[in-house]
Amino acid sequence: MRWGLTLSAAAVATLLGGCVQVSAPDKPIEINLNINIKQEVVVRLSEDAKDLIQKNPGVF
Amino acid sequence: MSRRMKIVLAIGAALAAVAGGAGAAYALQVDASAQLRASGQAGEQADGYMGIVGNGGADLRAQVESVNIKRRALYTELAQKRGVKIEEAAASTACEIFKTRVQPGQYYRLTDGVWRKRDNTPVPLPSYCG
Numbered sequence: 001m002r003w004g005l006t007l008s009a010a011a012v013a014t015l016l017g018g019c020v021q022v023s024a025p026d027k028p029i030e031i032n033l034n035i036n037i038k039q040e041v042v043v044r045l046s047e048d049a050k051d052l053i054q055k056n057p058g059v060f
Numbered sequence: 061m062s063r064r065m066k067i068v069l070a071i072g073a074a075l076a077a078v079a080g081g082a083g084a085a086y087a088l089q090v091d092a093s094a095q096l097r098a099s100g101q102a103g104e105q106a107d108g109y110m111g112i113v114g115n116g117g118a119d120l121r122a123q124v125e126s127v128n129i130k131r132r133a134l135y136t137e138l139a140q141k142r143g144v145k146i147e148e149a150a151a152s153t154a155c156e157i158f159k160t161r162v163q164p165g166q167y168y169r170l171t172d173g174v175w176r177k178r179d180n181t182p183v184p185l186p187s188y189c190g
């Protein structure tokens with residue numbers, strides 16, 4: 001009886017452990033609209049940005 | 061194990077990793093982000109990510125999150141390549157998204173945090189967009 005309890009407790013622990021692992025996705029993206037950026041950087045990156053958008057149509 | 065064998069195995073593992081990555085990218089619909097914008101339930105933000113307009117269901121949230129995770133990976137890559145912050149790569153791309161991807165009737169959100177619907181004029185760009 002005691003063995004049974006120990007075993008089922010172990011089984012529950014294993015299941016819970018599994019659940020925790022499964023429900024751990026990538027961190028959610030933090031939305032931060034307080035953008036601190038220099039125009040010079042945007043201009044420098046504009047060709048890269050255009051390229052990125054064109055090459056990844058499902059993402060942009 | 062011979063040295064040659066090890067090299068063959070390493071190349072095999074690298075190819076498998078690349079194929080796996082391509083497979084994952086393929087799982088995303090070719091026009092996922094365009095469909096989300098067209099639905100009116102999601103829009104484009106000045107931070108370079110998509111956001112949910114109003115109260116989205118779990119399915120919508122998952123779709124937006126899936127797009128955003130891929131964006132973050134691309135922004136991270138670009139930032140490393142050019143030696144800038146991830147946020148800078150993301151915001152720079154947002155300027156281009158506002159110019160070319162947000163169609164009339166679709167939603168966008170500038171730095172004031174308010175969702176707006178684009179009319180027949182272009183999206184007003186933040187000053188740093190140049």
